[in-house]
Amino acid sequence: MFHYVEPPHSYVRTTSTSVVHHADYLVRREGHALCGATLEDAATLAEPGSADTICPDCDEKLVLYHLEWWREQALAATAELEALRAKHPETEVPVQQVDATPEPEPEPEPTTLLDHARRELVKLCREFDDAVPYFRLKNTMQAFSDGLESDERVLLAQQIGGDGTLIRWSTIEVVALGRQVSNSPVQGDSEATWDAWVQDPYPPPKKPKRRFGRS
Ligand SMILES: [Zn+2]
Structure with a gap:
């Protein structure tokens, strides 16, 4: 259903340091990192280099981005499912059939x-x-x-x-x-x-x- 099954990452770095920040996924402010740092003349990287250090503050906030990302995927999937159900009501599984399954998934x-x-x-x-x-x-x-x-x-x-x-x-x-x-x-x-x-x-x-x- 989705092209990506993991939240996509991108990185930003200023030329003066080897610390690489995560992009500002949550607020998407121009010239800002995920941790809130302001970056002058930042270059965007697809992957950090092997000698780079990932900013620990950005790392800490990554989980918030992941939560938000997964939540959006779940909402989109739910909405798509609802739309499909509304379009094809005949594919609804009858209730008796559901009851007949031996053990429902926890x-x-x-x-x-x-x-x-x-x-x-x-x-x-x-x-x-x-x-x-x-x-x-x-x-x-x-x-x-x-x-x-x-x-x-x-x-x-x-x-x-x-x-x-x-x-x-x-x-x-x-x-x-x-x-x-x-x-x-x-x-x-x-x-x-x-x-x-x-x-x-x-x-x-x-x-x-x-x-x-x-x-
Ligand atoms: Zn940072």
């Missing part, structure tokens, strides 16, 4: 905290046809957050990126899963509204504002 175990959070959201969304009540979303995410150690909460906020707010991230995810959030005290995606909202029980540690991916 769902893959989530590996990251975000995967775990997303699995909770998918479960929640299955209960509703189009709108998830805000209080259910909040309770679900609060229960999830309550189950984490404090260092895991910090890690989760880092994985979320942007302002690291779990409830805001969940709202975006719910919309990506094809549902709306009803009766939310916050409407729209205005930065000012979200900033003014102080009900998030687990504010993440203050970090410089930087949004990954969807911006």
Whole structure:
């Protein structure tokens, strides 16, 4: 289905140093590296040279790019599948046939905290046809957050990126899963509204504002 099965990489280097940075995959700013470094007269490389050192800050952020990349692949694949199903309803497997299979494949175990959070959201969304009540979303995410150690909460906020707010991230995810959030005290995606909202029980540690991916 896809030409590439791994997230593509490209590298940038300035002439003055042997440190090679990853390209700014997440924000795609001109003259910037993934780690946020500003690069003057940077040359783009397909592969780093054997004597080059990869910037450790870029390396650390690579996982965020990979998460975002795989998520986009998954969303694209899901959308394509939905479109195909809508076009060819006759190829739907009858329910009885599914029931007759001996052992259903177990769902893959989530590996990251975000995967775990997303699995909770998918479960929640299955209960509703189009709108998830805000209080259910909040309770679900609060229960999830309550189950984490404090260092895991910090890690989760880092994985979320942007302002690291779990409830805001969940709202975006719910919309990506094809549902709306009803009766939310916050409407729209205005930065000012979200900033003014102080009900998030687990504010993440203050970090410089930087949004990954969807911006
Ligand atoms: Zn870097």
